[in-house]
Amino acid sequence: MPSRFSTGRFTSTGPRHNAYEAVNALFDNAADRLNMDPQLRSILKTPFREVTVAVPVRMDSGKIHVYAGYRVQHNGARGPWKGGIRYHPEVDLDEVRALASLMTWKTALLDVPFGGAKGGVSCDPMNMSQIELERLTRKFTARISIVLGPQRDVPAPDMGTDGKVMSWMMDEYSSRRGYAPAVVTGKPLSLGGSKGRLAATGRGVVTIADSYYSAIGESIKGKTCAVQGYGNVGSFTAKFWSERGGKVVAITDVKGGVYNKAGLDIAALEKFFAEKRTVAGFPGAEPMNNQDLFGLEVDCLIPAALGDVITSSNANNIKAKLVVEGANHPTQPDADEDLHERGIVVIPDILANAGGVTVSYFEWTQNLTSFYWDEDKVNKELEIKMRRAFLDVHELARKEKCSYRTAAFMLAIRRVAEAEEQRGN
Ligand code: NAD
Numbered sequence: 001m002p003s004r005f006s007t008g009r010f011t012s013t014g015p016r017h018n019a020y021e022a023v024n025a026l027f028d029n030a031a032d033r034l035n036m037d038p039q040l041r042s043i044l045k046t047p048f049r050e051v052t053v054a055v056p057v058r059m060d061s062g063k064i065h066v067y068a069g070y071r072v073q074h075n076g077a078r079g080p081w082k083g084g085i086r087y088h089p090e091v092d093l094d095e096v097r098a099l100a101s102l103m104t105w106k107t108a109l110l111d112v113p114f115g116g117a118k119g120g121v122s123c124d125p126m127n128m129s130q131i132e133l134e135r136l137t138r139k140f141t142a143r144i145s146i147v148l149g150p151q152r153d154v155p156a157p158d159m160g161t162d163g164k165v166m167s168w169m170m171d172e173y174s175s176r177r178g179y180a181p182a183v184v185t186g187k188p189l190s191l192g193g194s195k196g197r198l199a200a201t202g203r204g205v206v207t208i209a210d211s212y213y214s215a216i217g218e219s220i221k222g223k224t225c226a227v228q229g230y231g232n233v234g235s236f237t238a239k240f241w242s243e244r245g246g247k248v249v250a251i252t253d254v255k256g257g258v259y260n261k262a263g264l265d266i267a268a269l270e271k272f273f274a275e276k277r278t279v280a281g282f283p284g285a286e287p288m289n290n291q292d293l294f295g296l297e298v299d300c301l302i303p304a305a306l307g308d309v310i311t312s313s314n315a316n317n318i319k320a321k322l323v324v325e326g327a328n329h330p331t332q333p334d335a336d337e338d339l340h341e342r343g344i345v346v347i348p349d350i351l352a353n354a355g356g357v358t359v360s361y362f363e364w365t366q367n368l369t370s371f372y373w374d375e376d377k378v379n380k381e382l383e384i385k386m387r388r389a390f391l392d393v394h395e396l397a398r399k400e401k402c403s404y405r406t407a408a409f410m411l412a413i414r415r416v417a418e419a420e421e422q423r424g425n
Helices: 019-033 038-045 093-109 130-147 163-177 197-215 232-243 266-276 290-294 333-341 355-369 375-400 404-423
Strands: 049-058 064-075 081-088 116-122 153-157 224-228 247-253 256-259 300-303 322-324 345-347
Touching: 019 038, 019 093, 019 333, 019 404, 038 404, 049 093, 049 130, 064 093, 064 130, 064 153, 081 093, 081 163, 081 355, 093 116, 093 355, 093 375, 093 404, 116 130, 116 153, 130 163, 153 163, 153 355, 197 232, 197 300, 197 322, 197 345, 197 355, 197 375, 224 232, 224 290, 232 247, 232 266, 232 300, 247 290, 256 290, 333 345, 345 404, 355 375, 375 404
Parallel strands: 081 116, 081 153, 224 247, 224 300, 300 322, 322 345
Antiparallel strands: 049 064, 064 116, 247 256
């Protein structure tokens, strides 16, 4: 499987904008349609708790570097806060706030009993040794552990972190509070991880695309797609798309990309990647860059790398009829409107990439009960939850004559608002 630490330095391809403001604008748009009372609106928009910590790490050189770490707990009305930890040079408080808010709406939309949170450390994991990463993770965990816990706040992997990082977090937390596998999800199987978790987000992305095609009387079979990113989400998305009889014609990663009109041989690409740690240079394919990938004549475009990659400058070049957001917040608001006006269907991140948090919920449940499921059960339950969420969104979008994104936010906000009101103030 692709390693999450081996794909090179990340650089955003879109102009930097305030993701938190953009997510709040999506919230306001849906809250307007729900005629939401201004007081409830401000409760739901404001993060419950924001923790910023200094993370001093002794580097292999012997020098100490102080990193900035964040954990934002956005809303916990429906259950413990839940959300990934990102290690990336561009992590800042506003980005973490935006991603925490998206987690609130994602968990509500999938109807898993969690709130929304996100965390991150502004660092470059590509240029750190394993031991530096371990020291960083342990120090960060120690400093935020006061707000974590299986019934309080449960982190998971995100960009730049993986099962190994979750193992260190679990160990650090458990050494203070006693053995607590349910304090993080996305762990290796040997530490109480769930079967099916690694592939869950990509599996969910393809299940959602398939649900959309079923709803319009079509199927993935024979459909072409282009995927940006070949990390956890992108690699499994490509695999399941081709397993369902679709053709993955292009993939890019941070080091380059590949294109083959007849469809890439995904099984061979997996082997190539395992050795080279990039898709660039894969034999039997032409080179491809991000700009060209976004403009390809494909049935479906799947951004599965960075945020803010579909912008007002490249949206008008997109020719795909369907965009399925594997990444978090890949589409800037202006671009989203542009795509909507051009009749390009966008399936939003909070629905499309929710497979990961759904299986994280299964993992947490298994940890709390100490009773472990086989992979078939995990995949079946995931499929049921994803298809149900898609149909809820699809029906509301039809009824309201609005985009899938607006419908998804409306459904999610309604659920959180109800819980918030019932808990009282
Ligand atoms: P990852 O670290 O495993 O992979 C990221 C991929 O993006 C790599 O292939 C990398 O090479 C590529 N990339 C980086 N910069 C790029 C560039 N400029 N051009 C093209 N490709 C580039 O990360 P991941 O876990 O796969 O997450 C990807 C996205 O999906 C993120 O937005 C993340 O928040 C979101 N997401 C992940 C999960 C999950 O379970 N892992 C769940 C929900 C959402």
